[in-house]
Amino acid sequence: MKAILICLFIWLSIGLQAQPTAHAGENGKITGKIVDSVTKTPLEYATITVMDKSSGKILTGGASNDAGLFTIASVPAGDYTIIVESIGYRKMTLLLVPVQKGKTVDLKLIRLIKKDQDLSAVTVTAKARLVENKIDKLIFNAEKDLTTAGGVATDLLKKVPQVSVDVDGNVQLAGNGSIRFLINGKPSTAFGSNVADVLQSIPASQIKSIEVITNPGARYDAQGMGGIINIILKTNTAKGINGNVSLTAGTRVENGAVNFNARNKNIGLNAFVSGNTRLPVSTPYTSERNSTDTVGKTNTLLLQNGNTRLKRYGLQSGMGLDWTYKKHNSFSASVNYDIFGTSTNGLIDQVQQNSNYNGSLLNNLVTLNNTDSRNRSHNVDLSFNYKRTFAREDQELEFAVNSSIGRTRGNAANEQFLMPQDSLYYGVMNNNPGKENETQVTLDYTQPLSEKIQLGTGVKTTFFDISSEAAAWGYSPLNKDYLYAAGLSNNLQYHQQVYAGYAELSFPVGKLFDVKAGGRYERTEINSYYSNAQQQVKKPGYNTWVPSLFLSKKIEEGQVIKLSYSKRIERPDYEDLNPFVNTSDPKNITAGNPYLLPELGQRVELSYSRDIGNIGSVILTGFYRHNQQDIQPYVKYYPSLIVGDSTYYNVSVSTRENIGTENNTGLNIFSDLHPTAKLGLRTNLSFFHRKIINAIDVGQSRTSFNYRMNLNVSYQFSPLLAGEFFGNFNSARNEVQGRYPSLTTYSIAMRKMIWHKKGSVALTATNPFNEYVKQQLDINGPGFTTTTIRKIPFRSIGINFTWKFGKLEFKNEHKEEGSDMNNL
Template structure:
């Protein structure tokens, strides 16, 4: 009995002692490169209990090199800091207790190991997809099946991103996306996002950042969010580069990158090119229209040939001066374009007169588009001895010149007599300049204030000269009713503030707000009257809440407001009459689209087994902008009256509501087999205020599966399959889309070289796309047979020599000791 009492007493005393031990201790610090003094992102920090060889816990550094380990029990510990290509460091005898609960080890500078790139073996790599606090990062360098393709081939594998057969991109079900390259805007994207993305070789892309709910620091433009394409660079000392060449049945491309660094100064240069070989698309459509006196059927059937090219070249530098000052700059040149021609047979039948035969005609068209621009940027960043205190000033500008020429002729059959023709020449100039200032100030522990401002200037000058065919004289003469000049000037002034802080030890919060003032001054020479667009103010709040549960679970809740300003091409009232039965026109009365989005996210790190991410979202769009068809029995443009036509414009149709989820899983079955899958689905409800009774509900989804198998450490194969469901808009159904690809890569020359074979949709030459559109007085059934099968082979060669000199600074003075 006495023994039992003694055991109970000692047990209670043990529990009391254990209860008195604090578990709210914290270790924090910064890890950087000892030579360049630049922060090292994803450096590993491991914590060992004294006398133990097994790590108790750990973390990795963020993009600023900062790390923090929380909820540590009282005790004496050893800290080990490691990063690939650098010598590890050990900090011994770190004591944590009630009187010393927070240990700041300040800055640890890791010494790079002297190494030759050609003999480096990477044994630990970052994940293909990383889920950060405010964005998701897709590391495209690890994607072998996209290696011979273009940017759209990479994007289609990114969670929440979908690509249709024409290369149009949607993010979380929205096409309103703010595209950036290396964090900077470009006039090229304002010209044609699809053409630019299909002209950037995938081999040139390092990673893609996706931000579905941008914070106050980011522009409010982009209803769906922001996609930032990061091109390949390297910050290691020495020189290195890579060469990539691809030959294929549908795409051919190549890229060359070179990086060099000496101490605190580095330069990089690149050149890349892409050629989409000529392909033929077959199309047919039947349009049924009805007016007060007749029913009409328009049947069109034809073929079109298309070819695209793109060339990019650029250079950049970065320089760190006296540790706290860094200056970087870049300049790049882009040349994109495409050519095409088409032949269409047309039959128009009307029951206005019984027995009247169909009117047969043939349409021949051709077009050439070119866009050339120069992007330049300069960035200054000032850091301070105080952690997280930063000042950043940047200036980015982009100058572009584009030219669009087209010709269209229509002849009656069977005599083949020309009765309609249009020739147009449309040169234009575009300039976009941004000046930005950002400043962050730590107010106290874990509380950081960020403020900033931005001024953006967007200017467009364009001229369209149109000649029309005169059957009487059989000559082309200027058509002043279609020719026009436009001047479009947009200014956006922005201020923002945001603060991040912990809430009672429960979760981390970041709350901010952005104010933008938009002023537009436009002139359209052929408008019946000029539409003055008043300036408007936009206040964009954002809220982010994040809770980390243990070492492997993270929950995030966020809200943001976004705006989608209509572009000048949407506002320009110019009427395109190349196809006299299907006209297109701009709408100068468009209002900006406003979106509100709430997102709840959960992520689970499975360690070596992979990861899982789940996102639930709700988005509502006010003044929703969509393409809109209207049927007219007769429509007058200048002195010409067009009969039995549809006019395609963009309209504020009303309100759109989206409720959906995205599930991503990355599972490593074993050391050789890995599986990735993404399921994105949402329900869309559109309230049509233009045509009563044309509201609609639809269920949309996207599913893909990626499997990769490593036969040996130099031979790997990959399969990717993707299905996009049919898309429903205000006036009908756009087709579903299925893609699949297979790739195999063999590395050689000690992994300096590689050959990759890729095949896309190799079981059939064409993808059939059926479209059904309808509205008051009309319906359209269309079919396009688009060539999509492609086979390509890619050769990549990595070269370089990375040499490092040991930094003689005394690490002991910074609280760090060499690893034993």
């Protein structure tokens, strides 16, 4: 609040005391850029005050934008004193700054030095934007959210512009689920097994911010059709020893996290550990499938009624070290270790009725199914980074090596008993271990060609290897024992190399707009082996040219319009390619598809953002996306199906296919408004029209209109007590084979600061008045229709405790940069 009052005072003084002495056309301008003296990071919302040299009265002023840049126009000719201030930094005073008529005074780089003070003496109350709108990405500052206290990453993603999450935790970005997920800007093989499980195992208290890049530039990998979501975990680069502890207890989620940071001069250490568990819950469901066998001229009705019990857990830990050598050389290294797992078991009553076309009942089979499955993965992520800066501002050389080693194991079993005899007639057990390794070697260089023109270029090599082995055993009623099933067992070896190079140029087009244009070339080589293939076919390598273009125009103060274009590719991952055929439910088989082709897409985006000062901000984003070889879940029905040496009857097979072409046109409206100092209103509305052209089942194309909306209301009852409400609605949506259900959720939270704001206690509740969320899924294809209804436990009540400890020390390491005159 102190910072806000200072800003208001400056602006009020400007309004009362400014006395222009010349016409605007004869006045001059003052420009410059404000950065941190050590890290060179641009400082946003720094205040610049222009004072008359002789009278000492404030004449005019301004504030820096998110790039640290500022422009103060209509300054009469004369000599002035310039005062530059930012929260947590020493004030800088520039004396005798001359301004001439019709001229621009460029103060160039103004380096502010951090103050010397400890954490207990610092109260930072200036409100940074909840969502920051950069030229090529949006940044959601997750630390400012209340209702996700004690939640997980999925809960935060529900609130991010253009992002939607369904009841199972599956994420879509602008209507597309093919997203490239990163942790601290680096890939992890953890996301190759089950993205939803990983996101629901990362505590929200561990996340600092979420970056959303819908149209990535040439510097980014082309992978990720929907774009990139980068999850930034909490660290602290200030000097001293500090950290935080977060603990949550709840009816559905329990988690905890500890962060520790230590920094002395030019060496810093960060370590963290966090754990999460979703307590076991039972999900009742019913399923009805009607199918037709045109050859046998029979109709089959399959009814399933039962429940599944699910438990989910996760553990993340990591350590990072960074060292700055002789100011211009920065080294950093980190190692993370993660474990994620789920266990599911259930009982299913099943009835299968076969009848002929005349409606006469041919047979009625009643069975009881007992299912059990466990999936576990652990990952080690290693990274090394070297960054070289130069005396010239923005000139940088960066070298990085990132490696992720993943191990997964899935086990499943199913026993089926004929009723009412209660005799075991079918059983299968399987074991599916897998390995997934990814290594990236990157070299990037940035060269300023002039004050406003900058060239970026680089190369990257990515090595991606998958190994999967599946062993299955089937029950033999004759031997009353489980025998090895060679036909259901298989293995996959998949090796992929991507060689990439890019160039990106940033420059202004006069005073019309700013441009960032780039191109990326990627060469992909694949070598694969699938044991059950009748013939091994070598996949030829292919080239991908990925152009990108960003145009940005500042209409007037606080208003920006942006137009961007990018091309993307979606290469299949482990979960897509894994050839293991899961027959644990012999009526509903699942399998990967090792023959998937990469998906290609192009996207155009137009956005308008307006900063309304203390009132808030609004962002409007329209887009059009075209996908080829679109990868989607796909279900096929078979009256009889041979898998290995076994034959399955009346079975559906769920896999992923290149279904054809998909076109999306959409609009997103995001607003973050503060009608009063205590009240905050945040809305997020998404609308898009989707057309899917089905190339597999010609004539079964789909067209639909989908929308999503949420509302976040926060209120600061006192400096120590705040409350928040969040409501979310996702409309039902049509996919290539059916209609997926709508979803309504709501959350409330209260947070009380304690211990001089070093600690806090938060109470949260999600859907407190509804125990279940009812979801009806309708799927249809050639020869079958399926309706599934699930009642998913969703009510959750929890309490979160957070404590920040330690001190921050800001030392003046570069006194020579503190001179008031070295920036002129």
